[in-house]
Structure formats: structure tokens, C-alpha cells
Amino acid sequence: MRRFAARPRVTVLACEVCGRLPHPGRTRLTLAKLAAVFPVELALHALVVHLHPPYLLTVALLTVTTTILVIWVVEPSAMRMLGGWLHSPELRHRDRIDAAPALWRIRVRLADRPGALETLAKHLAHRDANILTVHVHQLEDAVLDELVVAAPAEVTPHAITAAAEHAGGSGVRVWPATVLSLIDGQTKALAIAARIVGDPDELPLAVAELLGARYLAPGTPAVTESGDGTLLELDRDDRRWGFVRPDEPFTPAEIARAHRLADLAALIARRQ
Template sequence: MPHPARLRLTLAKLAAIFPLELALHAVIVAVHPPYLVAVSLLAITTTALAIWVIEPSTMRLLRTWLHAPGHRVRRRTEAGLEQAPSLWRIRVTVADRAGALEQLTFGLAELGANILGLHVHPVLDGVRDELVVSTPDGVGPDELLEIVRAAGGREVHVWPTTTLALVDGQTTALSLSAQVVADPAELPHAVAELLGAQLVTDPKAFQGKPLPADGTILKIPSPWSGLYVFTRPGEPFTPAESARAHRLAEVAETARTLSRGW
């Protein structure tokens, strides 16, 4: 149960204790025992009855009234969570021309979507935009796909995401670079985390073979095994992401060389 408000709790305790105190004092005054006996009876009887009988009973009796404000706050909180905006990650290719991004953002605005993050990756046939958007409750991936395609987007992918997608990409890359410098063997795990990809456990199957045309396979040189292969099904790697992964491999190679020199 939510903790009751202080004023209501005080009033409830007064309501529980006052009748008891009044009744006991009336009995003591009527009987008129010796002073010490009267004080002892009042202290012991009032304390015992208040703690074990009267106060718990009153708390149960007034439970609805006591906890009402907390219940209202909790209901408002739960309602707010139910109506909280959803977060989505969108990847889309648009034409590399003036106004293309504006048309896309205008389409999203019609759905009430708010763009929280945007990364632009140049590709051969245009620009690959990666967006993190929040949408009102009730807007799903189908509506997002439809509006983005209507705005001229191609190769559209929409995934639900979390606030972790809003972490600054440059900060993440620097943190992973520091991790690789400290331990070059962390390179494959750092690249996988940087790109949100999976490490292929048998890279020999890809040696000497062309990459798939869908761009979902990425190869980078390894300072140890000669090759690391990463996959991200349904989400092609962009040239900018490939460049970041290769640069991270260069950092690992440099760190490995320096550590050997020392």
C-alpha cells in the first residue's frame, strides 16, 4: 500500500487514541485509586491497547481514506506509463538532394513523432539516415513504414528501441577505443558493440570470398587470426560504419605493437 499522508496518519491515530484515553480517564476518576496505581494503570493499559488493539483496528477501518492520495498518485503514474511515447529506430535511404530530409521529417511530424537522434551515412545511391524517434501511444511500425516510404524513403527498416540508443555515438566510440588500447584482444567485442552486430565464430568460411550484396556482412583485419567477420541480418552496414570498424582495428594493431615494444 502507498504510505499515507502525514496529516491523515496523525488524524487517524488521534481518532484511535482519544476515545480510549477518555474512557480510561473516566474510569480512573470514578474509582479514584492511589496516585501511583492510577498513573501505572493509565500508562500500561493505554500503551498496550493502543499498540495491539485500537490503533491496528483503526488503521484497517480507515485504510481506504488513509491511502487514497497514494492510490491516486499511483494510478496517475500507471496511466502515464501506459500513455508514454514509444521509441523506434529507423534506417532509411533517401535521395542526396535538398529537401529530402525535410520531407521525411514532415511526414514523421504528421504522426506526432519526435526525432530524438539522427545520424547521416553517405552511401552510393543516396544518404542513409538513422533516426531515433518517439511516437505517441498507438503508433506502430506499420504506420512508420508507410509514412517514411510515402516521403520518398527506400530500404526502410524499423525496430523498437530503448533510451540506450540515445547515448552519444562519439562518446561510445571513444570509450570502446580506450578499451581496445588497454586490451587489444577486446577488438572483436568492441566492434560488435559499436555496430550492434554479431561476431561470426567461423571467419574462415568467408576468406577469399566476395561479400554478400545485401551488405549485412562486414570483414575487418585481425592482428591475430587475420580476419574478423561480423553479421547484422536485415540491417546493412554503411560505409561510415565500415570505416569506424577498420579504424578500431588499426587502434588495436597499434596498441599491440606498442605493448610488444615495451
């Protein structure tokens, strides 16, 4: 059976379009070329000194031989052999990216009793998921917990959902998250409130930014059903704005913040 040679690890850095590797650093490239060329130059000069050919023949021999060997044989071979060392900074950076945990945003409904969140944390820990932030929204007969967790790249959303359900959670929703999800919600709300104080007409865009939703301009038809919690409407005086966030219902706390911002904008507008 024919065995295929393993591909060099450095090939992971190749461009997907042209297949070329990134240009290595100048210092490493210079050292690699010196390491490849110096032994060849030394051997050729030693041979010339030993044979003592005529001067013109010596010049021609060194020029042609060095050019052919260095450009076509030595340098390409050295670049392949030393590829891992030449591109080691890029490879280390790629390793850090590959090893970085994925961030997930979880929304789960739990029973309003002591130990429910602890049980959820234990089941997530079994998947090596580390809880970074927790926000608890009080409902009538339960609590709605919203978490941001960091998990290894191999942990799938299905595994996270299963862990939450095994912990007694219901209505589990999991979305990919970014580091922006780690920003404190109260701090962000205060910053946006200051923006509205400066200009009450910024209310629609400010609320959309706060909720991570899409602003529906007046007359724009909603693309979702209002009954699934993904459509929020705000009224101020005789004006109405709509906000939609598909597949991610607004929490009671988010709805309350949006209405308080609308009240703030109305108060500032009356004082102007």
C-alpha cells in the first residue's frame, strides 16, 4: 500500500487562494539564507583553491555554479527544511487562536429554588464550560438565566443545550457570542442614557444599540410575529418605534430598560 508523506505543519498558513505562505520576518529569512548559502560557497571556494584553474575559468565556475546551486537547489530546499522555524511566530499565533475557547450565550429557564443555578454550573463544568457572566431575570413562576460561557472549540451548541436540560433547564437557547457580550449591561445602559440626554432624537438608534436589535423605521413591516417575544414596540407621545431581534426574544429586564430610556427621552424633550 502506498503511503503518503505527511504535509508540513507550515502549510496551514498557506493562502487559500494562491497557496503561498506569508513572507517570513527579515531577520529569520536572512539567517536562513546564510545558513543555506555559506556551506556551498565555502565548498566551492575550497575546491577552486585546491585545483588552481585559470582566473577567468575560476570566475565563470564560481558564478555559474553558485547561481545554479543557490537559486535552484540550495535555497528552495533550505526554505522547505527550515519552514517551521521561519514561520514559527505565525504558527504560535495560529496555535493561540486555535486554542482559544469559544464564547457562547445561553438563555435558560430554571426553577426559582435554591441550588438551581449551582446544578446548572456543575453540568456545564462537565463540558469544560466556564461561566463568565450571569444575569438573572425574575419571571412569575421561574427565573430566566442568561449566561456567557467559554468552552473548548470542540464543545458544540448541542452539547451545551443538553447540559442545561440535564440540569433541569427548559426553553434553552444557545447563540455564538463575542467579547462584547462581556460588557456590563448596566454600564452600557448608563452610557447610552447619557447619549440620549445630549440628543433625545437618538432614542431609536440608542435602543437598537443597547438591545443588539434592528430598528424598524416607521412604515417598515415587521419580519417576525410579535407573540414570540422578538418584536419590541416603544411609544413616546404620538410616535412609535419597533425593534426586532430574530430568534432571540427580549428579556423582561431589556424591555424595562428600553421603556425607561423612552421615558428619559420624553422628559428631556419636554424640558428643551
